[in-house]
Amino acid sequence: MTADSASMQDDQPLILVIDDDPISRRLIRFWMEKEGYAVAEATNGQEGLEIFQKTMPDIILLDFMMPVMDGLEFCNAFRQLQASTEISPAKNTESSQETFLLRHELVAYQQAEDLLTKIARTPILMITAREDDESVTKAFTAGATDFITKPIHWTILRQRVRHLIYQAKLYQRLEATNVQLQRLAALDPLTQLANRRVFDLVLERQWRLMLRNQIPLSIIFIDVDFFKNYNDTYGHQAGDHCLFEVAQAIASQVKRPTDLVSRYGGEEIIVILPDTPGIGAQLLGENIIEQVRSLQIPHQSSLVAPIVTVSLGIASIEPGCVTTNPEKFVALADVALYEAKARGRNQMVAKVWGQD
Incomplete structure (x- = not known):
């Protein structure tokens, strides 16, 4: 099931489930929709990256072992998005902050900045049957925010998802406030021009x-x-x-x-x-x-x-x-x-x- 089939309402947190096992995806969807979340699905890491950029989910539930691109490879590719995303649409500018000061209303800047904020703050909950020290260390090193082991204890999953989404939204609100403060510091309040x-x-x-x-x-x-x-x-x-x-x-x-x-x-x-x-x-x-x-x-x-x-x-x-x-x-x-x-x-x- 792709992102197009997910029911995504503005006030409904969206979960992206990346897992090659259709039974696992179906069970996770059942329990998460029961909690009031919208769910998008991907069958491997590569598809997950594509759906992430289309849907901008609030949290990613990621299987450790998958074909095409496994969980660790997805984490590495996901974090590389941040480094490769161009956020300065204007030429001859030194930094994203200066571009913001020059033309803060640029749509291209805002879209790229939204993507970077999501990448930086979207939590990744790794789902794995492995709980040995090496596997756990690899998961966190690659960029996982937390992990949960199989078989899934649904009460634990529900609480972790709730906590991680709350934490991510709190970070996003703080960052939005910071951007607003930077904008106000750059503008003359009377003319709305740069100061x-x-x-x-x-x-x-x-x-x-x-x-x-x-x-x-x-x-x-x-x-x-x-x-x-x-x-x-x-x-x-x-x-x-x-x-x-x-x-x-x-x-x-x-x-x-x-x-x-x-x-x-x-x-x-x-x-x-x-x-x-x-x-x-x-x-x-x-x-x-x-x-x-x-x-x-x-x-x-x-x-x-x-x-x-x-x-x-x-x-x-x-x-x-x-x-x-x-x-x-x-x-x-x-x-x-x-x-x-x-x-x-x-x-x-x-x-x-x-x-x-």
Whole structure:
């Protein structure tokens, strides 16, 4: 019987039984379904690996001796899944954590992270007729969480399954909480963009990549025009909502997973564009300006337009022209932003390091 035949409800723990003996599988299914569990079955370790990735069970009941792939071989292959699973869908990132910081909503990341969490925390209860020291040691060394001997004492099996599932779910809840805390630590609570700490971390990383790979790098410094006037006219609550809307409009135009949009401070937002020359950054800048204008947020106290607008300062650096550091690079974008404001706002000024 395959995974498709298992009755799997969201609130019903799922047990994957891997055993080549149909009678054993039938008995285990009977007792486990009697306890309220859903059951999926596999006849050998290889099939068990395939069904695990399809069903993501809460616990695995694994026979020690099987053809094709026995229990010990399954444990070894199962743990290797963790090492071989790719959890960084974006290019040019140093770690899964940085990918999370760059684009925490990536579906590919979340799916892979779910799989890794399951692999790390899915308990394996080995079922064996052997209870000699060597066999038990091999089972635990291979990755079994616990073992039970044949003939199966159903009361003992029921209690061990219940305990192991409870323990695994507790670990998963703790890990989910930890991921949420990491996400909150990476985000600016008002704009839901990456915060300044993340910006500093990612810029340093991308600067190293630029030097090593000899690729261009651009940043865009963005400021909401006459935002203080907006707050004074409409109030700080309206100002917060305005800043959120502008931030989301900017983020909607920055589509690559390696790019980063972050709140730099106050009404200032900054974008990191790896492997992007000046012309590419300017094209994106034009899109950002138009996207913010399209929001049509009234701004009666603006001295440049009746709606909310933004000014942009762009700094780019080409391979072979690096005679500076990240701090001075950001300062160049800030100078460009200052010039955009001095020229009347609601526009952008672009600079290339070493050419201005």
